[in-house]
Every structure is written in structure tokens, then in C-alpha cells.
Amino acid sequence: MTDSTLPTTGAPATPAPMRVVGLPLAHHDFVDKVKGTQLYAADWKLPGMLYGRVVRSVVPSARIRSVDTAEARALPGVIAVLTAADVPSNRIIERASGGLGELAVEMPVLAGDRVRFTGEPVALVAAVSQQIADEAAELVEVDYEELPGVFDPESALATDAPRVHDEGNVLVEWNIRRGDAEQALAEADLVVTGEYRSQHAEHAYLEPEAGVAWLDNGVLTIRVSTQVIEHAATISGILELPANKVRVISSYMGGGFGGKEDMTVEPYLALLVWHTKRPVRMIWDRQESMLASTKRHPFVMRYRTGVRSDGTIVAQDVDIVGDAGAYPYLSARVLFAGAALSCGPYRTPNASLRSRAVFTNNVPTSAFRGFGAMQVVLGYESQMDRVAAALGLPPAEVRRRNFLAKGDTIPTGESLDTAVASEETLRRALDRLGDPPAPSGPTKRVGRGFACNMQPYGRTIWFRDRASAWLSLQADGTLLIRSGITDLGAGQAASLCQIASEVLGVPLEEISVYIGDTALTPPAGGTYATRQLYMSGNAVLHAARQLRERLAPVAAAMLGCPADELSFTDGLVRGGPAGTGLRLAELVAGCERREVDTSVLAVWRAEQGAFDPVRGQGDSFPDYTYGTHATDVEVDIETGEVTVLRYVASHDVGRCINPMRVAGQIQGGAMQGLGYALMEDVVFEEGNAASTLFAHYFIPTAMDMPDVEVEIVESGEGKGPLNARGIGEPPIANTAAAVANAITAALGRRPTQLPMTPERVLELCPD
């Protein structure tokens, strides 16, 4: 990272500066990570520990005639071989989408008489070493009667297509309608159409799926790399145990990106521990992870955009088909987000937005940073450039004429009650790019493109959401924070410390934070949907303010000044402008003498709404983060290779809690987005993933990446703590569209299928 990547902050509406919040302070977990001493999920050995392995289907669609485990069981060192019959309640209960119309299809923990994708779990092995477990897995003989499969969602929509599930191949269909899109399109000055296709993508976290589980006084305890410790409830259901008998502990993670939002190793560890009564470790190696873990949904997106001759949008008709793979997972929600956000940050008075999640015999797809709202940016931002080209208007101007504003209503029918800072992010991104570059040679073409987006943060608000936090000021004035959040490596826990430090004046190094334990940390919900700064940040802010309110009268009495003149900074409470400082340790002692407890357990609840799936109208998300990415690319017209010369990413984060972490999220998101835009693709051949190693699935290395230049906007109007907005998912979303628009600018022809590999780009190049 060079100097050029350091963010600059400040915007017209910049909120008032604070003492700790807003500073680029290092996470408390930096050192352990840099030195390699961070303990991850599998970094424990327990006495008598076994090693687990999942036996997986080698065919994408089949009836199982029999599973013969005799040979595997006979292998010395094998302690258990389990099949579907050994699972007390053999179904993974997906979190309900609120009864909003999707098929009631359940996934078994272990396949019984049917497999629906290559990699589906069929049996489990536990052995005294990993090598023996792996060997035993090979010895489990499954007799498959292969059945016809269906491998792309559009084929699966045909009435005569093989059925992935008896219930049908369409998991869910969402329809969001506002005004009369057909009529408006008919009356529009111009209608632009486009079809866009995205691919299966892999989360490709450094740390694969892993965990260790054991019995602790009858409590099944699972230490696992997960975004969601609340799956403990699902696990207790599978084992038919009361919920107090299952505990899930999350370690710090080596990446999640949504891939650890669903369960991974948990149910298999749980079954093996429950059957053997011994500790068990399970680590999916890279090949297993690539083969069987969930992927990002490929979308087929068809857009018809109607505009007036001045570029004003009058209607959008959008039809999205997403490949759900073989089981529901979170596809219903991903496709909702896709439809709900398919018009982007633009006023759209008439909209007909349809999305369908369709079963295939591919590996299941589910959550991945961006969650449906990301794929559609390629659609709406390609459309915006096409409109601009057709009307001969500058692309930025077309967007400016259509940007949403506070108070506007979006196609779901909800009204925006916070600032829309799209225009400011667009200005900052384009200003930073400055003059366009010249091509580096005669066979090179350069082009500039950009893409604006709006990405929700927080869960769909028709699910009641809440988070809690427990803060204790200790005898020496140091602070402990406990929260049930999981930390994906982005500093989720560190932000909580910075917020508490701001309110209570405890120096950051005197705060420790403990997270992610269903038994011992207060419930915070999972770390997904860019919800944790919003939810748990608010919970900690709320708890810290409650604690301060409790401390203030004691401090005021001790200092002999009014409580409203107190300041809490640098480990001191000061009374009045000239007042002497009271150390927090003294204040705690004063509280103890007065029987005032210095520990607060607080709950914070998010706003709630409702959505009517029949009318396609209602509330959707609590709020949105707006941003613009702009890039200059150079295309080699002899090879189709695309080089990203400059890349600027600008987002409004409302209030920046820590510019280093915001920049980290934005840079990481943009880089992951560039991999997605240019190279990443899980290629399937008749349901079998052909790319199950990094030798075949390319992710960008540091050498492939430009400096990502960051422009942080602070509108001061988010719904997170201190008016912050979430920044976890937003910065991955714009990238593919920005690059596609830049390639189009360079070549005059538009790529519409991801990834934009040299082979595909070469087809767009002049001969």
C-alpha cells in the first residue's frame, strides 16, 4: 500500500470530530495475526481427540441403493462410521424467510436415499488420525443409481426438466411492483435492454472450514470458524437435545465473506462427538472446501430501462434468475435482495422487478459478501451507461439526474429517511482520478468507467433484530466488553472497543473484548448482512451510555460538581472546565462503597417493519450505504488482457469509526471484486466442479492488483452507532460494473458475462 492509498476524510456534512472514534488505531488482534500466533478454530488438541471426515457424493444426482460401511469400520483406528440412520433428526432447518412463499424444502444432514449434488454429505468417519479417517472415507461404498440432473437454472425452469426436489424447481419467486412499468416503458422516449450473466464464485478464505468439538459436562461444545454461533439451536435440533446442551464458540476467523454464515463442519462434528463421546477435530482441506462449500449465486439478469430524452428514468423491468443449487440455504433472501436493489440508487417511479431462485444439481449457493444486491450492480450500472451512450449524455450526468434523495421512495415502497450521498461519492471518485491516462502502446486501449451502488446494511427489517452487550468497569478502571459477535478479521470486535472508549474515556489499551460464545457472551446475532457495526455497535454504545449515566452521579458527588459538567477522557473523570481528574479506579471504588454496580448488560433492538409478498410492497432494509467506484483500465487488444491502471473507491460511511478499518474493508472489497470481475469462476461440468484447487480457480494476488485509492465520505446520517453506516459488503459490489464500463469505454463494445477473462474480452476487441 503506497501513500496514494491513504484515505482522505471530510465532506460537506462531516460530523463533529471525536477523541477516539475516527482515529486510525490498530486492532488489538494485529500482533497475534502478524506473528502467526493467533489461535484459530482448530488450534487445540484435547486428550483422546479423534479426526473426522465427511464422505461425499461423487455424482450430482442419484438414488442411493445402499451405503456399505463394513470395510471402513474394519480399518484399525476407525472409531465410528455414521450414516443417515444415525442422525436423530436428519434435517438442517434453514432459518425461515418469514413464511413469505418459498418452498418448504429441507436439506438432510446426511443424504438418505437421494443425493442432489456432487459433494453432498453421505457418511461420516471418525478415526484416531486424519490419515486413517481419510482412508476409511474412501472405503465407504455407496451404491448410486444415477438420475438425470439439471445444471443450469434456465433449463430447470422448463416444465419437463428433471425435478431436483419433488416440490418443484423454483424455490421462490419475488415480485416487487411499483407504478405501472409496462405502461411507462411503452410511453418512454427510449427503452434500453440488456442481459447480464454472472458466475459461481468461491469465498476462498485463507482459513478453510474447521473446528474442534468435545463434551464438557454433558454440554456439546464446538469451537469453530463460524460467522453465526446461533446455529447452536439448529445443532440441538439435529441431535434432539435441549438448547442448553449445545454451546458454540467462535474463534477469530481467517475470513468468512458469507461462506461461514451457514453451518459448515458443525453438524458433522456434533454427530461424531455425540456418537463417540470423544473430542473430534474436522478440517476441510482446500479441495473439499472448493468442492462442497456454498458459492455465490450466478445470476441471469434481463433489464429493460425506460427513460425520457433528458435521461430521467421512468421505468425498470428486471427479471433475475439465480442458481440456488441443490438446496435452499439462503437463496430466498439473496434473491429478495437482488430484486429489491435491482434499480440501484436511482429514482424509479415505475418498476416491475422479478427474481427467482431455481434449484439445480449444482453445489448449493448461499450468502457471499454483497448478497444478491451485489450481482445486480452489473445490470443497473451497465444500463445507465447504455442510456448515456444512447442519449449522448455524459454517464455521470445521467446518474446525477436520477440519484435518489432523502425522502424519496424506492420500488419496495419504503421511504429513505437518511441522507443519500451518492453524488458526493461520485464527485470524489472522479475528482481523484483526474486526467485520463494515455495508452502504453499501439495495441493498447484505455477506458474509464465507474459504477454507483446502494447496498443495505442490517437484516431485512421484517425479522426482528436485536443485539446485546455486557460491559464491566473493573477495580483498576479497565474495561471488559462481552458481545456474542463473531469477528471475521475485519475488526468487528475492535470497533466495539473504540466506541466504548469514546463514551467512557477508558484508554483503548485498557479495554479487552470477548466475543462469540453462546454460553458466555450476550447474544448479538451473527456477523453477516453488514449488521454488526450497526447492531452490536449500537448495543455497546447503549450499554456504555447506561454505564456512564450510572457512574455520573457518583463522580459528581466525589468531585463536588454537577453531573452534566463531567467529562470522561484518558481514564479520568473531570468535573467542570478547571476540575481535577478522578481516576476511573477511584470512581469504581466510590461506586463500590455506594453499592453502585459498574457492570451493565444492555439490549439494543432494531426497528421493525413488514413486507407483503403478494403486493410486492413493504419495508425491506434499515438503511443503505452509498458509494462509487471509478477506474481507468487498459486493454491489450492482441490478448484481451485487462490491466487496472487506477482504482478509486468512495463510500459514505455516515461516521467513520476507524479510517484504517474502513479503508481495509473498502480495499479488500474492491480487490475481491476485481477477482470476481476478471478471473474467478467455479467452472462446473455437468454439476461437477472442475476447479477445486487454487491451481484452477484463480484469485488475484498482490501482483495483479492496483492500489485501491479510498475516499471516505461522512454524511453523519447513518443508523449505526454515532451515525455510522455499515461498510462490510458495500465495497465489493461496484467493482465488476466499474470495470465492465471501463472496458466498454476502451473498446466500444460491452462485456456482459463475468468473469471478464482475456478470452472473453478478446472477442470484443477489434480484429
Place this chain on the structure above:
Amino acid sequence: MTDSTLPTTGAPATPAPMRVVGLPLAHHDFVDKVKGTQLYAADWKLPGMLYGRVVRSVVPSARIRSVDTAEARALPGVIAVLTAADVPSNRIIERASGGLGELAVEMPVLAGDRVRFTGEPVALVAAVSQQIADEAAELVEVDYEELPGVFDPESALATDAPRVHDEGNVLVEWNIRRGDAEQALAEADLVVTGEYRSQHAEHAYLEPEAGVAWLDNGVLTIRVSTQVIEHAATISGILELPANKVRVISSYMGGGFGGKEDMTVEPYLALLVWHTKRPVRMIWDRQESMLASTKRHPFVMRYRTGVRSDGTIVAQDVDIVGDAGAYPYLSARVLFAGAALSCGPYRTPNASLRSRAVFTNNVPTSAFRGFGAMQVVLGYESQMDRVAAALGLPPAEVRRRNFLAKGDTIPTGESLDTAVASEETLRRALDRLGDPPAPSGPTKRVGRGFACNMQPYGRTIWFRDRASAWLSLQADGTLLIRSGITDLGAGQAASLCQIASEVLGVPLEEISVYIGDTALTPPAGGTYATRQLYMSGNAVLHAARQLRERLAPVAAAMLGCPADELSFTDGLVRGGPAGTGLRLAELVAGCERREVDTSVLAVWRAEQGAFDPVRGQGDSFPDYTYGTHATDVEVDIETGEVTVLRYVASHDVGRCINPMRVAGQIQGGAMQGLGYALMEDVVFEEGNAASTLFAHYFIPTAMDMPDVEVEIVESGEGKGPLNARGIGEPPIANTAAAVANAITAALGRRPTQLPMTPERVLELCPD
């Protein structure tokens, strides 16, 4: 355990029966312990873990000329060798006794220029294997200049005795005075004198001192077998770290008995981890544990008891000298309890009670089940039998004439505000014994003896005491309890579950309890002083009642009945006598809809008092547990061997939370007391412990033990939860006196020195 050992409950004042409290329900941790799968403190392996070893002094008193670590450092595999110079703040800060007059003597973590007992830590080693660490410890060369030592406390009192510390040899002297003992003795009809001596005893827990420590994101984390996780604060002081940087986690323990109330391995683990930045494990083997761990105080007790001719006590003059060993530890408090309780459960209008804790160059003594109030039972109960013999009265009658009653004042000046059930326990114990046995042969003599006692529960009340607990009713109606207590194996955690189950009606198997973590469980104070049922039992009761009060209006609204008609049982809430039941899961859902949180964090504070050490008057303990042990013994007059034929132990527990656990405490206490009475002795030769293996230090085996028959009395007047009294320490206290009185009854001559080994008893036998 035969049927004869099953307790019988019930007494005149028996409190009203309850649904869950009072039942003999198994602990949740039974199965893991019986199967050997319980994870103890050292049962973890972490990546890169090192093995620690303490280098200890081999002489009892010396100046250290030099410590040469070069050879140890040079041994391959040795990672660190530390000496005093490596300790940031080289002192173990004993918890202050409240400024009540003891010497301000501190113990170093590692000896600098002086050692004061054999076994004192001088250096530390960490290596890649235990074997290398042990070898390296042998290679550390300490050059000692030996100094004269003093090895018994009475010699140490001489003005010309070698000084263990420059400050003096008397750590503390307590004087409790009531009335005018000298005058009353002068006017008494009879004065009985006696001198009694007790020995060093070893805690002899199954699990020796052990722990594993590591750095977790900059937090020094110590998983250790300890009774007191709050030593985290001391450790942060030694390392000069803020308290948020140290976390102590207690595992379930294989015994504590007070021996894990002070720090054991913690400071050494902390130093080694802090210096190496790697995980470290330390286990003291049995020899090291016997050599260097704290012991029970040997007491020399001199009694003068004045009585009227009808047996009424008019005065006690007591002088106690306790061997504190080389450093203070908890000796000041142990000797306070010795003096304060030295008159037993008897009205004593005039008292002059002195106790002194005296430094020697023996191993330090500290807390051990009974804590000073235990040693003196041999004194006062021997005296009572001597009074009875001198007056020709039955021993029981003399006691009945003097038993304290509610409202009486004890020598410290405090008034008893709860029932004194001594007489009931005496009746029950003697009734159960029934007719005396006949000798089994001509060389055998039988005798019956008994001893009454009063033992405090809870800390001295001039230290502010409090405990907290956090209860969460989960979505499926199951309950989680979190408490900072440690569990010594006696079921401390299980009792909390039973209390919460009683209040909230959650079935016991649907409650899980998590304990002993300074970061993640609410502070409860250590498990010592028989305080945890009293303190944390009350905290959980308080929290459960708060939670029930929060739930009741919701349940009443859902059931349509008045809140005061609700009953909480069997996982159901019922409204009115004929009401249908509401499952707790439904109630939690109802609370969630109404935004009522089902999680309660509650603090419970004990009463507080003050003690004036100059006047020797004030408050001492919150309350007492009263009991009687009675036994029939047979003495072989040819060998001096004592066989315990029958043993009955009866205590008033106020309210019995779980008769199985109460019986377990009473039986365990009596058996540990029999070992103390008859065989256990850490023999010192010039400060060097001669018995550092179980081959030399005898503890009774199951074959040596009688059935201990238990009589539980429930007066219904304790200060613990639901009027319970503590039973952890009381049942060890009576044993030696009961056996001594029985031997006296058999032989007509009185043993006055413990243990009453065959050699000593033989000297009392007729030729």
C-alpha cells in the same frame, strides 16, 4: 456407602418442603468424572506449547550469593530461564487483612538475595519438553550462604531467636476479651487446664497444582486449578499490566480444600508466558506439591476453663500459637478464626482469647478446610470432657448446660441472630449410635466420644463481600446460569442449578451452568470460607426471583390470570389452580414480542460489620453451622492401633439444598478429619519436609474408614439461599476431638497431640 450411611432428614423446625431443592439429584458433572473424561486444568495442548518448572531452594534459610543459569540456558530445548531480576514487580501481594495490625511482610515471586524455606521458588525454566525442563532446573546453580533458621513457633518467640523477617517473627497477635476472665477464673468453682498440639497437614488433593497459560490477542490467559480466579488482579500487578490484560479460567477441580485458595502455578506460568510469548504448561508433581505447597497450621493451644460446680462455664483463657511458616499467606486470618471460635458453641461470659501467628523457616501455612476454627475444637471439646470428668457429670449434660442460644452474645461481642441447633445435632448423633459396643477381645478397649462445634460460613464480615450471577432463559425455555464461582468437586455449581430450578420451574436437565472465568462470568469471589452456597446461592436466588418477577406479568397477560396466582414448575407456567400450562418457550416468545428481556445480571451483597482489634470486640462472621460428631472406637492396647467402629456426624444445614451433596460434604469432611486425627503428619526435620510422597505421608484409604453415618438437621434459619447454611468446612472440624474423647473414654488417659498414631496411643495404654 451402605444403606446405613444414607442421611435421614427432618427436625422439629424443618422448613416447608420444596419441589427440586431438597432432592438427592446427581450433579451435572458426575458422568464426566466417573468416566474419566472430565477436562482438568492441564488437559489442553496448544501449538508451540512449552513446559515449565520451578527451581526451588534446597535449604531452609540462606542468603543467595548468586544464581548461575548459564548451564541451564545452554541445554538444547531450553527456551527461558528466569530469576528474580526478570520479575517486573517481584512481590506476591497478600490480600490485606484490613489493616488490623499484622506485619507488612511480602513474599517475593522468586527469591532474590534470601530464601526462607526449603522449596521456596528461586528460578523458572521453560523448555520444549517436561524432561528437558526438569533437567534444566537441575542445572541452575544457586550459591547459598546458609543462615541459622528457626523451626518451631515457640522457639521463634524467643527474643534471641533468628529472625525470619527483619520486621519480626510475630506476624500478628489477636486478643479477644470479654468480661474479666482472670477474675472469673479466680472465682470459679473449678479450673481445668489443658495443652493441645496439632500438626502440619497436607491438602492431598487428587489433582496436584496445574495449569496452562497462553497469550490470546494480548491477554495473558491462564487455565488453572484454582479456588480463586480473582488472583488475576495480583498477577497483573506482578507483570505490571492493566487488569484487562490478564484472564484466569478455572477448570473443574480434583480437590482444593483451601490449598488452591492462594496462588500456586499462576505467577510462574504468567512469567514464563510473558517472557516467551508462547503457551506454557506447568504441573507440580506430587513430590513438589508436598514439598512446597502450603500446609495446615500446627497449633499449640493452652486452655484454662473455669466452671461452676454445676458445670456452667464462667471463663475461658485461651492462648494459641500457630506456625505461619516463612511467609504471611492467610495466617493472620486463620489465627483470627482460631481465637474467635476457641470457646466453641458455649456461653462464655468471661473470655481472654489470644492467638499469634509466628514465622518460622518451615513451609508456609495457609488456608485448609476448617481454617483455624477447626484446630481449636480439639481444645475446647477436650476441655468439656475434662470438666465433665472432674465434676462427675455426663459429658452431654455439661454441654447441654452451656450451649449457646439464639440471642446470646459470643466472646467477640456479636449477638447470634439465628437458631443454634447444637442440642438437636447432639441428640441425633447420640441416638443414632444407640447402645455402646463390646470390645472384640481381651486386649481391646472400647470408648465412646463426641464433639460439638460451631464453624463460620462466609468471610469475616468486615470485608465487604458480594457475588453476582447472570441467568438467561433461552428461546426453547432452557436456562443458562453464569457465575464466577469455582467448583472444587463438591457440587458448588450444581447447587446453583437446583436453586434456579426451584424458582423458575426449569427442569434440572434443561439448565446448564458456566463458572470460573474472570473475563466471561460475573464476579462471585473465590470458593473458600464455606461462602459460595451462601454468597452465590443467594446471588442466583436473587437473579432467579428478579427474572421471575419480569416474566410474571407477561405470563399473566398470556394466561389471562393474576400474576400472583402463577406457578412455575416442570417447564410450565400455570395460572390459577385449574389453569392450563404455558410452556416456558412460549413465554419467552411472548416476552420477545413485548420486548421484555429474559436475561438477568444480578448482584447480591452480604451484610457488613466492623472489628476493633484494640478492644478485641466487634463483628466477625455472618453466621455459623453447628454440629456434633460421635464415635465408638476400639483401641488395641498391645499395639495402640485405633479402630473406628461407628461414626455419626450431624450438622444443622438450615435448609438442605441436596441431601446427597450435604452427605458427601459431611462424609468427606469426617474422613479427611479421621486422617488428620489418626495418621496424617508432614514431618519436618530442620525445615525440610521428610514426607514428600504418599509412601511417607499416610492418608486414609477406603479400607481404613468406617461408614460415616449422616444426620442432617434443618433448622430453617440459615442466612444462605432459602435459609441454607454452609457445610463445606464444618464437618472436618469435630473429628479429632470426637476421636480423642473416645480414646480417653476407652483408656482413661487423654491424647493431646495429633495425629493420634499407634505409637502415641500406645503410650497411653495400660502396661
